[in-house]
Amino acid sequence: MLIGLLTAVAASICYGTGSVLQAVGSRKSARRGGAGAGVTQHGGPNLQSTAQAAMTWEFIVGTILDFVGFGLGALAARMLPLFLSQTVISANLVVTAVLSVKLLGIRLTRNEWISIGVVCSALVLLATAAGHEGGGDASRATHWWLLVISLVLMVGGTVAVRFLGARAAILAGLLSGLGFGAIGVGVRILDGIDPFDPVALLTDPAFYAIFVAGAGGMYLHTVALQIGSVNGATAALVVGETVLPGAIGVLWLGDASRPGMAWLAVVGFALAVAGAVAVAWYGSPEAHGTGPAEPEEPANAPELTHTP
Numbered sequence: 001m002l003i004g005l006l007t008a009v010a011a012s013i014c015y016g017t018g019s020v021l022q023a024v025g026s027r028k029s030a031r032r033g034g035a036g037a038g039v040t041q042h043g044g045p046n047l048q049s050t051a052q053a054a055m056t057w058e059f060i061v062g063t064i065l066d067f068v069g070f071g072l073g074a075l076a077a078r079m080l081p082l083f084l085s086q087t088v089i090s091a092n093l094v095v096t097a098v099l100s101v102k103l104l105g106i107r108l109t110r111n112e113w114i115s116i117g118v119v120c121s122a123l124v125l126l127a128t129a130a131g132h133e134g135g136g137d138a139s140r141a142t143h144w145w146l147l148v149i150s151l152v153l154m155v156g157g158t159v160a161v162r163f164l165g166a167r168a169a170i171l172a173g174l175l176s177g178l179g180f181g182a183i184g185v186g187v188r189i190l191d192g193i194d195p196f197d198p199v200a201l202l203t204d205p206a207f208y209a210i211f212v213a214g215a216g217g218m219y220l221h222t223v224a225l226q227i228g229s230v231n232g233a234t235a236a237l238v239v240g241e242t243v244l245p246g247a248i249g250v251l252w253l254g255d256a257s258r259p260g261m262a263w264l265a266v267v268g269f270a271l272a273v274a275g276a277v278a279v280a281w282y283g284s285p286e287a288h289g290t291g292p293a294e295p296e297e298p299a300n301a302p303e304l305t306h307t308p
Contacts, residue, residue, distance in 0.1 A: 004079030005127060007072050008088035014069030016095025018062035022222065025059030063218075070214065074187040081256070082249030083265065084130045086184050086242045087123065087272045093234065093279045094119050111282045118275035125268030129261040134254025138189040142252075146189070147209040150182050154216025161223055170236050172224040177240025179217025184245045186210040188253055234280035242273055 069089075076085040094116050100106045108116075157175035161168040186209045192201030201207055221237070246269060249255035257265040 001080070001127075001130070004076050004085065005088065008076035008080060008085050011069040011072035011076055012089050012092040013095050014065045014072065014092075015089065016092035017099060018065035018069065019092065019096050020099050021058040021062030021065070025056035025062065028056055028058070066218070070183070073184070077184045077187040078193070079133065081130050081133045081246075082184055082188065082253065083242075083246030083255060083269055084126050086181060086245045087126060087269060090238050090242050090276055091119055091123060091272070093238065093276050097279055109282060112279060115275050115278035115282060118271055119279065122268045122271035122275055125264055126272060129257045129265035129268060131256045131258045131261075134188075134249060134256070138253070143189060143191075143205040143209075146182060146186055147205040147212065150179070150186075150209045150213040150216070153178055153182075154212055154220075157220060158216065161220065169224055172220045173234055174236035174240045176217040176220035176224060177237035177242075178244065179213040179220065180237075180241045181245035182213035183210050183217070184241075185248055185253075186213065188249070235277040238273060238276040238280065242269075242276075 069092075073085070073089050076089065079085075080088075097108060097112055097116060101108060153175055157171070161172050161175075164171060186206040190201070190206050190210070191204040192198065192207075224234075224237070246255075
C-alpha cells in the first residue's frame with residue numbers, strides 16, 4: 001500500500017509539472033501565431049496549430065514528464081484500488097497550482113489554498129480507508145468493450161471538438177479525463193503482465209485500448225489548453241478521470257475499503273473530487289483577473305495563465 005501511494009504521488013508530481021510546461025508551450029505557440037491563426041472555421045485550434053504547440057521545448061519536456069507519469073500511474077493502478085490511485089493522480093492539479101506560483105508568477109488566493117487543503121485532507125482520508133485492490137479478472141468481452149468505447153469516445157470526441165471549436169473546452173476536458181480513466185481500467189485488467197507473457201499482452205484488446213485512450217486523451221487535453229479558459233474543462237477532466245474508473249473498480253473489479261470504513265472512503269473520495277474541481281475553478285485565468293495574452297506582448301514574456 002505504501003509503495004503504491006508513493007508511486008501514485010510521484011505520478012501526480014510528474015503530471016502536474018508537465019501540465020504547467022505544456023500550458024506555457026501551448027500559449028507561447030498561440031501567441032507567436034497571432035490572433036486568428038491556426039484555427040478552424042468553427043474557432044477551435046486546427047491540427048497544424050496543435051502540432052506547432054507540441055514542438056515547443058516546454059511542451060516536449062512536459063510530454064516526457066507525462067510519459068514518466070503514465071508509467072508510474074500504471075504501476076499505481078495495479079497496486080491500489082482505482083478509487084484511490086486515480087484520485088491521487090488527479091491531485092496533480094494541486095501540484096500545478098503550487099508550481100504556478102513559481103513558474104507562472106501567480107499568487108494563489110485564499111480560496112485556492114483552502115481547496116488545496118481540502119484535497120490533501122481528503123487524500124489522507126482515502127488512504128486511511130482504502131483496503132485491498134481487486135483482481136484484474138474480467139471477461140474477454142470486457143476487454144473488447146473497453147477498446148470499442150475508447151475508440152468511439154476518442155475518435156468521435158475529436159471530430160465533435162473540431163466542429164464545436166471554441167465552445168468545446170468542457171467537452172474536451174471531460175473526454176480527455178475519460179481517456180485517462182480508461183487507461184487506469186485497462187492497466188488493471190491487462191493480460192500478460194504477471195506472469196509476463198508477450199503473446200497474451202499483444203493479443204489483448206485492452207493493450208490497444210490503453211494506447212487509443214492515451215493518445216486521444218493527450219490530444220484533447222492539448223486542445224483544451226489551447227482554447228483558453230479551462231476552469232470548466234479541468235473540472236470535467238477530474239470528474240472523468242476519477243468518478244467512472246473508481247465506480248468500475250468497486251462494482252466490477254473488486255476494489256474495497258477496510259471493514260467498516262466504506263463511509264470514510266466515500267467522504268474522502270467526494271471531498272477529493274470537490275476540492276480538485278475547486279482548485280481548477282478558482283485557479284482559472286478569470287478568477288485571477290487575467291485573460292489571454294495580448295498580441296503585442298513580447299514573445300519571451302512570462303505567461304501569466306493558470307492551467308492544470
